[in-house]
Amino acid sequence: MFRRTFTSTLAVALCASTAMAQDLPQANSEYFTAAQELLAERIAAENNTRPAKNVILFVADGMGVGTNYGIRLFEGQQQGMLGEEHNLPHDLFRHSALIKTYNINAQTPDSAPTAGAMNTGAKQVFNTINLDETAVFDDCSSEQPLALFSEMMSDAGRSVGFVASPSVAHATPAAVYARTANRNWFHDAPEGCRDIATQLVDQMEAGVIDVALGGGARDFAGEGVAVEKGTGRRPDGQNLLERIAGLDVQYVFDAETLAASDRSQPVIGLFANADMAYEHDRPDTEPSLTDMTIAAIEHLSTNEEGYYLMVEAGRVDHALHGGNAYRAFEDGVQFAEAIRAAQEMVDEDTLIIVTADHEHVISFQGYCGRGSSVVGLCMDISDDQIEHSGEPVLAADGLPYTVVTFGNGAGSVLIEQEDGTYSGSRPELTQEEVTDPDYLQQALIPMTSETHSGVDVALWATGPWAHLFGGTMDQETIFHVMHHAVFGAQDAAQ
Ligand SMILES: [Zn+2]
Incomplete structure (x- = not known):
């Protein structure tokens, strides 16, 4: 009965808009006909309520609505258009929301608790990662750990990976696997506290993280110790790469070794000593964000049960901090390329979310x-x-x-x-x-x-349960939709 009502409403809507299109003086405007086509598509579209097998969370660090607009025009103008008419791949996703980004104690957020909110479902304290709301910055005795989406996926037999253009120990990727009272404890932490790079190796040893690609070689070797692509900075002198060698984890360090890696085995790639290059300055020996995204999906897809992948275009944020719009937009174009590549590799079982942690001024x-x-x-x-x-x-x-x-x-x-x-x-x-x-x-x-700004960012989504996004939402809602798409929908289907 409901179905019949719905169908006849649809028919009336289609007739009404067709009649309107024929009668109005603006009917021949290309803008008008394109909007009519989109309207018809939207009327016919159905929500995807399949259980999600895979979730890919794309985060362009610092790419709020303004920065996304700049990237859209930049890419369109590079392609010979005026620019305003262009669409980035996610601009065309059917579902979107505005996202409130504040932290528990900060009107203007930083990248650690924002990514933490996406990975745990709860707001967090400025400059901390994946700790409860009593956390005190820089005090690891206050660390009350939260459960992570990566661990829930791993416990359910799924694979987990991330790609990041800064160090793999930087705030946004760290929120996939670590907990810390100070986001800057990349390779060094006070007595009795755990640094972030060590936590990544712990999580690879535990089988939670299967793919980790980015920069930050210096966070994995002892102070002054030469490694591929850099020199260690660890004051504890530990060589985490030796620990990795003892696990069933491949270590790669440039575009060539990444391309040659065995897709069925876990992998860590450290392609630069600190952050990877801006796309504008990237040498061919360094894989692009798109190269890393494709490799990560190839690796993670070997698990028939599915996967969670987080992809961070972290240097959009760095270029904006530097006041350099050109490099921010060029890294944003590379982010768009990575999204296009992922879309070609996945099907309707994959929830793709594109968002940012915060905007800039x-x-x-x-x-x-x-x-x-x-x-x-x-x-x-x-x-x-x-x-x-x-x-x-x-x-x-x-x-x-x-x-x-x-x-x-x-x-x-x-x-x-x-x-x-x-x-x-x-x-x-x-x-x-x-x-x-x-x-x-x-x-x-x-x-x-x-600096960052506290203004809302946008989120765009496609795939299973993407229609749950809408209106203005708090950032932690992203976790809840990802969790429902994978686990809630699975329960309902059984
Ligand atoms: Zn920043």
Whole structure:
């Protein structure tokens, strides 16, 4: 009965929109017909309520709605479009939500408790990972550990892996496997506390983590000890790579050894001493985020029971901290490539979530015309063509300005004077100067490192139970949807 009602409502809706399309003067607008096609697709679409076999959580660190917009235009313009009309792969996912990112004690979050919320289902304390709400930063005696999604998946016979462009011990990947009162204990922790790299090896030994790919070789070897791609930093002198060699875990260190690794065996890849290169500066010997994502899916897919994979584009965040929009957007394009590659490799049993841990203080300025380079000057809207006029828009100081600026950071126009005060004015900018990949966009408040912001980020999802995302949600809800898609839906199906 319900089904019949639904079907007839659908038919009426389709007729109504077709009739409207024929009658209205705007019916021949390409914008209008494209929107009609999307509407018909949405009316016909059905929610996927299969139990999820696999979950892939894509996190572009620091890619809030603003940064995602910048990446969209950057990629579209690289492909010869004006840019605004372009869609990133996740822009086309049917389900999305706005995500509140605050931490228990922070309006503006950091990447540790935000990733922790996604992996445990509960908000956490600033600069800590996967501890309960009584945690005290930098005090490991306060550590009350939370249960992790990775451990639940592993207990259920599924494989778990992660890919990250910073160190594998950095905050976002660490939230997949570690608990710590200080996210900076990469390779060193006070007496009686566990550093993060050691916890990764513990979790590989326990069989929880099967694939770990990223940077951070220095976190795994003793101080001054030379290893592939770097020199150890561990003050305890431990060589964790020797421990890894004693486990059934392969160790790879460049694009070639990653490509040659046995997909049926666990693997750790440490491709740089600290963070991996920005995509703009990446040598061919270093695998890209896409290369790592493909390899991780190939490895994890050898488990018939399914897997959980977290992929972090961590250097989007680093480029934004540096006030450099170009590298942030180029790493964002690589993130989009990794999502496209994953979509081609998985089927309707895989829940794919794309989101960010937090946004930055990036802003987009002025009434710019279509196709203004998103890393260039804001160009005036043309009176007689779609594309901008080619003439920069001028501010009240008579000078042009860039599309992107930052609220604070290294590009501040306020310069420290001899008497210790800050003052300044904006220099004249040329298009050639501001489109250089090394250019730092103008900012207001002077800071050595540009900051995060507390504003909501977006989440996009496709696959089993993706329709549970919607409206404005707290970040920890991501865990609950992933858990229901895998375990709740499985119980219901039995
Ligand atoms: Zn950050």
